[in-house]
Amino acid sequence: xxxxxxxxxxxxxxxxxxxxxxxxxxxxxxxxxxxxxxxxxxxxxxxxxxxxxxxxxxxxxxxxxxxxxxxxxxxxxxxxxxxxxxxxxxxxxxxxxxxxxxxxxx
Numbered sequence: 001x002x003x004x005x006x007x008x009x010x011x012x013x014x015x016x017x018x019x020x021x022x023x024x025x026x027x028x029x030x031x032x033x034x035x036x037x038x039x040x041x042x043x044x045x046x047x048x049x050x051x052x053x054x055x056x057x058x059x060x061x062x063x064x065x066x067x068x069x070x071x072x073x074x075x076x077x078x079x080x081x082x083x084x085x086x087x088x089x090x091x092x093x094x095x096x097x098x099x100x101x102x103x104x105x106x
Contacts, residue, residue, distance in 0.1 A: 053090040060097045
């Protein structure tokens with residue numbers, strides 16, 4: 001299950017704040033509570049990096065694909081990361097999408 005923050009149904013998405021039409025899809029901010037706060041600090045850094053990589057993938061794909069395709073890619077990558085706890089797939093996906101965009105621009 002993808003962690004999501006509660007949203008106000010009477011307002012528009014937080015997309016205006018984060019620049020994405022669906023920032024809740026790749027929200028890694030919900031962490032299990034632990035007694036030792038310092039234990040979460042490295043995880044927070046990983047989540048920030050993951051969020052930045054997903055945002056870059058979104059920005060790469062947006063001009064060339066439909067919003068549904070972009071949403072599907074971001075959602076699937078988020079699901080894989082959440083299920084496995086391994087965020088290395090984002091590096092691979094980012095590189096693959098960069099290469100695809102380079103080929104389209106040639």
